Amino acid sequence: MEETLEDPPTSAVLLDHCHFSQVIFNSVEKFYVPGGDVTCYYTLTQHFIPRRKDWIGIFRVGWKTTREYYTFMWVTLPVDLKSESAKQQEVQFKAYYLPKDDEYYQFCYVDQDGVVRGASIPFQFRPENEEDILVVTTQGEVEEIEQHNKELCKENQELKDSCVSLQKQNSDMQAELHKKEEELETLKSTNKKLEQQVKAQKDHWETELLQLKEQNQKMSSENEKMGVRVDQLQAQLSTQEKEMEKLVQGDQDKTEQLEHLKKENSQLLLTLTQQGQHQKKLEQTVEQMKEEEMTAVKKQRELTAPRNKKTTVEKQLVQEVERLKAKVEAGKACFLEKYKECQRLHRQIRQLRATAQLDENSGLSKTLNENKIICNVLQREKERLERENDLLKRENSRLLSYMGLDFDSLPYQAPTSDQGGAGQNPGLVFGNPYSGIQESSAPSLLAMKRCPTCKSDFADGIFDHTLEQQHMQTLCLNCPVCDKTFPAKEKQIFEDHVFCHTL
Numbered sequence: 001m002e003e004t005l006e007d008p009p010t011s012a013v014l015l016d017h018c019h020f021s022q023v024i025f026n027s028v029e030k031f032y033v034p035g036g037d038v039t040c041y042y043t044l045t046q047h048f049i050p051r052r053k054d055w056i057g058i059f060r061v062g063w064k065t066t067r068e069y070y071t072f073m074w075v076t077l078p079v080d081l082k083s084e085s086a087k088q089q090e091v092q093f094k095a096y097y098l099p100k101d102d103e104y105y106q107f108c109y110v111d112q113d114g115v116v117r118g119a120s121i122p123f124q125f126r127p128e129n130e131e132d133i134l135v136v137t138t139q140g141e142v143e144e145i146e147q148h149n150k151e152l153c154k155e156n157q158e159l160k161d162s163c164v165s166l167q168k169q170n171s172d173m174q175a176e177l178h179k180k181e182e183e184l185e186t187l188k189s190t191n192k193k194l195e196q197q198v199k200a201q202k203d204h205w206e207t208e209l210l211q212l213k214e215q216n217q218k219m220s221s222e223n224e225k226m227g228v229r230v231d232q233l234q235a236q237l238s239t240q241e242k243e244m245e246k247l248v249q250g251d252q253d254k255t256e257q258l259e260h261l262k263k264e265n266s267q268l269l270l271t272l273t274q275q276g277q278h279q280k281k282l283e284q285t286v287e288q289m290k291e292e293e294m295t296a297v298k299k300q301r302e303l304t305a306p307r308n309k310k311t312t313v314e315k316q317l318v319q320e321v322e323r324l325k326a327k328v329e330a331g332k333a334c335f336l337e338k339y340k341e342c343q344r345l346h347r348q349i350r351q352l353r354a355t356a357q358l359d360e361n362s363g364l365s366k367t368l369n370e371n372k373i374i375c376n377v378l379q380r381e382k383e384r385l386e387r388e389n390d391l392l393k394r395e396n397s398r399l400l401s402y403m404g405l406d407f408d409s410l411p412y413q414a415p416t417s418d419q420g421g422a423g424q425n426p427g428l429v430f431g432n433p434y435s436g437i438q439e440s441s442a443p444s445l446l447a448m449k450r451c452p453t454c455k456s457d458f459a460d461g462i463f464d465h466t467l468e469q470q471h472m473q474t475l476c477l478n479c480p481v482c483d484k485t486f487p488a489k490e491k492q493i494f495e496d497h498v499f500c501h502t503l
Helices: 130-131 139-296 311-354 362-405 435-439 464-474 489-503
Strands: 023-026 038-044 056-058 071-074 088-093 105-110 118-121 448-450 457-459 476-478 486-487
Touching: 023 105, 038 105, 071 088, 071 105, 118 435, 139 311, 311 362, 311 476, 362 489, 476 489, 486 489
Parallel strands: none
Antiparallel strands: 023 038, 038 088, 056 071, 056 105, 105 118, 448 457, 476 486
């Protein structure tokens, strides 16, 4: 067997899967003489294309796979497959590698995939003189040989028919293969275009991915900044909520103080009422003096009573005036304190308005609006207290002016009983000689007037038109938004009405 550096490609493919009609062997002898080189001639069919690793082997008849070759030779690739000379090929086997026995052999063309593409008729390696030997056979053997020859001819015809069918099938397969190859080329070109598109799309996606990563980094940094800003805003909001709680507490304190001022104002009104009652007593005393005046006219010139002594009534009036002055001063100090507190609340509200943001602190804006309304209410209350304070000041001035004008003409008797002046003061036998000076002024000063709403009594000189308006405002509640008026006894309805403006 031939010793080579590289074994030919073989396979375990059985004979049923081989195509013997793609390569046709020509001029194959029935026997070859041992000791000489053997030339193998073969023809390539139209649809068969040889490859570099194709080979031709000598197989013993009866082989099953291409691995059972005896010797082989590599085929020579033609230069131009389309030419007619390229179809006719030959290969030469050296005598040294040929078989030495007289068994039947045949040539087989095997491609580089180990598949048989063509096979020759059987032949032998034997000396040439064997043909000259006379063979003596009997008639029966001749008939048997003829019968065997007929069977072989029949089998040969079947093989030829099968070969024609296989050649036709091979042609169809070659055409289909050529079509498939064209489709393969089309698919390759399409695949190449798709690969280019995929590459371009991949590059585009990578670019977009880098842009998205950059945007993601920017968004992350912005989110961090926004988180810090949100923390700052939350801290500011908590601080403003604490300040609002302080303001609400301060408003409650101011409300309590206003209630206290209302109580004090009520006490002052009560004191004025008491003063009015005291005025009535003084009027009664003046009437008594008028009755005694007729009896004391003749002795009036003779008697000169010292005017520098004060009666008990004068002392009481002076003490009452001093007490009223003290109350007025206390009310003035309290009013100034409340006024300063309202100014401070105004400044705090302006500061909160400057720092508040409408889009982020809607709740705080709502509270500020409520505080604004409360502040307006406090401002109106403060103005009302100012008017009441002015009223008290005017009343005090009236009382002081009254005391200053009629101080010398007041009687020296204490108006504690219904008796005459002689019964009260033994030093004045005939009463006060200057009591007649008050005849024309006392009735007008001491006249009383009743409030039509609360039925309270006031001095007619003190309860003028301005005091009447101020007193009526204390009995009514005015809305700071729409100026609607509510009675003082409907305080809950007034508060619900004010709260509806904040919704």
